[in-house]
Amino acid sequence: MFILRSILTPLQAKFSHSKLGQERANWFTQALLAAIVPFSSSMTANLLRTVQTLFGLNVTQRRFYTFMASPKLPWQQLWLSLWGMIPDPQTDGRLMIALDDFINPKTGKKIFGCGNVFDHSSKTNQSKFQWAQNVVTIGLLKQIKGRWACLPLAARFYLQQKMVESQADNVDQGTKVTLFQTKFAQAIEMLEEVAKFFSDATILVVADSWFGNNSMLKPARKSIGTRFHLLSRLRANIILYDNPPPKIPGKRGRNTKYGKRLGSVSQLASQYRDEVSTYTVDTYGKRRTVNAFSQKMMMKTLKCPVRIVWVFHRSQWVALFTTDMTVSVEQIIEFYAARWKIEAAFKELKQDIGSQRSQTRNEVAVKNHLQFCMMAMTITWIYASKLDSSLPRRHRVNGRASFAFSDIRRTIAKVVLSDDFSKSLLKSFKPTQNTLASVLLRMVA
Helix, strand or coil, X not given: CHHHHHHHHHHHCCXXXXXXXXXXXXXXHHHHHHHHCCCCCCCHHHHHHHHHHHCCCCCCHHHHHHHHCCCCCCHHHHHHHHHCXXXXXXXXXXXXXXXXXXXXXXXXXCCCCEEEEECCXXXXXXXXXXXXXXXXXXXXXXXXXXXXXXXXEXXXXXXXXXXXXXXXXXXXXXXXXXXXXXXXXXXXXXXXXXXXXXXXXXEEEEECCCCCCHHHHHHHHHHHCCCEEEEEECCCCCEEECCCCCCCCCCCCCCCCCCCEEEEHHHHHHHHHHHCEEEEEEECCEEEEEEEEEEEEEECCCCEEEEEEEEEECCEEEEEEECCCCCCHHHHHHHHHHCHHHHHHHHHHHHHCCHHHCCCCCHHHHHHHHHHHHHHHHHHHHHHHHCCCCCCCCCCECCECCCCHHHHHHHHHHHHHCHHHHHHHCCCCCCCCCHHHHHHHHHHC
């Protein structure tokens, strides 16, 4: 109870002290808790039913829907406050940020942010292009009670250039002029805010090969500085070069930028297969032994030296690189394996929390709903990190002993159901004792 109160009370303090501001603060807290408690998906209608049933909130549908679509919710101050509550955000002296994008398929033409988005994970009986929202997201990679987790930090809706130029209804932002931004520009904008807040931390962005290139590194280094680093996967056709030789004293002209051409990533993988070393790393929840080869080289695509690691498994291999030369081979493998947690976070956000089932349409309502769901996720993980001990796993799976995201939500549900919590945090309301609601919530808990 005290952990949850210590997280939610500072968020309530970000609202104004007027009567309307305090009302928004209470509704905000209850909407967050309604999204966290595993009662139903986080559609606005379901959130309203939950706060009415669970907290006894006497509010009309129209007023609650107006609140959920309010442009006056102080999201920037709320997120900054929440970032400051994350215990020990750095991993081995680095702030590890996962970067990726996801899609939310929708039905309906006049929904903010929707467009024909290519779905690389579509099945054979599905269209390659989905009518969906495309969201660029960053999250903090952090170990919580012995397992990796991804805590959402910020998100931007990617609006296609052709839709912006044609002034389509689904990119309308009211009185604001809609400007086109690439995914790289949106990602750098979010990373700048994180780097400004954690001003002394080294930023290590872990991304897939789509984001792991000079289109990300160059502008990020320009705005954030040399404390920004990338860790990503290499494409097989990238050409690698040796480090430049030392400059000969007295020789005229500038020094050579690149050394000898060594070959492509796939060619070098065949060459180095017999020179591997054995490393023991923690990946995907297990302690594993892997064969890998590491070398410092140069890439013309990044125009800087990088550490490259080839990881071999039977007849397959994968090549990873990082611009941070202080990272060990074991850390490179483990950190990139932890990147998969942002994919798990997308599943938790869209299906467990239920943001994918949102039926909101206008810009403010769509953005507010996503912010509610993302903040509910981050609060859930912060709650787990502040617990004295690890949680037991309810549904055991072979090879997985660590707790799941749903286990934390059930624990929070038990806290929210207690009378002491309602009296201490939700002072403005007198929750009604609804036996049916209690039974249902205890069933899911």
